[in-house]
Amino acid sequence: MTLAYDPAEHGIIAVDTGFHRPVFDAAYLLVENGRAAFIDCGTQHSIPALLAALDAQGLTPAEVDWLILTHVHLDHAGGAGALMRCLPNARLAVHPRGAPHMIDPSRLVAGATAVYGEEEMARSYGEIVPVPAERVVVADDGHIVDVAGRPLLCVDTPGHARHHLCVWDQRSRGWFTGDTFGLSYREFDSPRGPFAVPTSSPVQFEPEPLKASIRTLLARDPVSMFLTHYGRVGDVQRMGADLIEQIDAMVRMARQAHAADGDRHAHLTAALADYFAARAHAHGSPLSDAQARAVLAVDVELNAQGLEVWLDRAT
Template sequence: MTSLREPAPHDSAEHGIVTIDTGFHRPVFDAAYLVIENGRAAFIDCGTQHSIPALLDALARHGLTPAEVDWLILTHVHLDHAGGAGALMQRLPNARLVVHPRGAAHMIDPSRLVAGATAVYGEQEMTRSYGEIVPVPAPRVVVAEDGHVVNLVGRALLCVDTPGHARHHLCVWDERSRGWFTGDTFGLSYREFDSAHGPFIVPTSSPVQFEPEPLKASIRALLARDPDWMYVTHYGRIGDAQRLGADLIEQIDAMVRLAREARSASDGLHARLTESLADHFVARARSHASPLSDEQARAALAVDVELNAQGLEVWLARAG
């Protein structure tokens, strides 16, 4: 595969924002963000327990200590975003954790999260990929209702309810950068797909709570602020939000159509859906003039195709 490229700027703290590669799955795949303001800091998402050294290293590189972190804000509680939260909070003596109302209980008692993920991946893979999932003491958890403002020494970080990928999802608006920290609401944009046309983007569903209409409404809500930047978890800061948002909405509709068509396939829903989704995304990458070959693009998106298929299948079963 074409070699992966670090996003620019990776560690320049432009607008006081640092992109941190959490190391999950592969390089330049999963980001957490460090927001620095007047000698204090907030993390937005944190990766897994295995990501903690990278997060603490980012603090040290910018002259900060763990005691100077005031907040850990989670966009949602899927483990690639929040699996390391409890263990990280043990290292941040003055921080509080901010999470969507539907996610708070899972951070305080992660047993259901662990059981569900273990049932899918098995204990060995859970340990290898995520490490130990540690509870966060309830007094350190702040529930962020829609419109909640996190105050980072005068810098307002606005938390907005953004369902669609998951019902426990929020995005964070930072007026200073005119940017959204989007978690998975604004899709996936891997740097190896970048071309002369700019970033390439793909929607991401989730195997349990994908809802296409709420997701499209959430994307439109993000675009309504006319952002300069989107800080996506997978991966890094991207511009051109209006084009990409329109692209996401178009693709969500296409994914729904493909799922409904696959339902009557003689070779089975899952097999037909994964094939049609892969063909769809690869064709779009080709029209985007991605530097990857069709084979490379298919390999790079294989995990996401599988997860999108699972999310669509659960949605189909629920929608009837």
């Protein structure tokens, strides 16, 4: 599934990478004056969809100048090395903390394999291969990637992960947000607009830096946010305020679960599920309570893990 947003004006195409389920994980193709850049890429299994989107724009792999990664989690970057093999003239731009993992992904592979097992790694992510060091560009805070004269500004945005950056496109007045601006699944859209929840990572979640990063994005008064999970959203000031409110609530729930008797993880996952389901209902989501909980179940678990690692590090 490929969705285009004002392609004649802004040249931004969202590509459904097919990871896990439809309309869950997006990569973006940005086209400018006959040249192109991908922003995030999904897994190795996503490559046919990415190349098909390129072909639909009348472009060849040789006309792609950049692959920009918001961060190196495998649903965003697992296919980077394999995709770069298909793009003979492209360079890869990545956060300084992420660059070593793209050049030598062995630690990424080992960590993910320990969690998922070899069979699931192959099924979900495919082969994770290195990117030659000479093709990797370290994108420090303020780094500008030039796509045929169109500047894309890379900004350090920790909180979800310390190796996270977001990309500002002045042309569209939009941010490519990776996971910094939360998750907004289209099933939750209502007459009030899109609904979003924050997303932690199991090992590097930091609530105060994440809130600061969201405020950094909002400070440019963007028109759009281009989320990996999933697609373009507007009404960004309202959504940003909602995300910050939810992060504070998540921290309160984590501390309450930590202080409670019994299984901390069970307390926390139950509280998060209740909270997000109630917010979705208040937003006017067309999903039932059970449906909302099912869609968010994996994210509740990941958020609980991230909050618990943060709690243990802070105490």
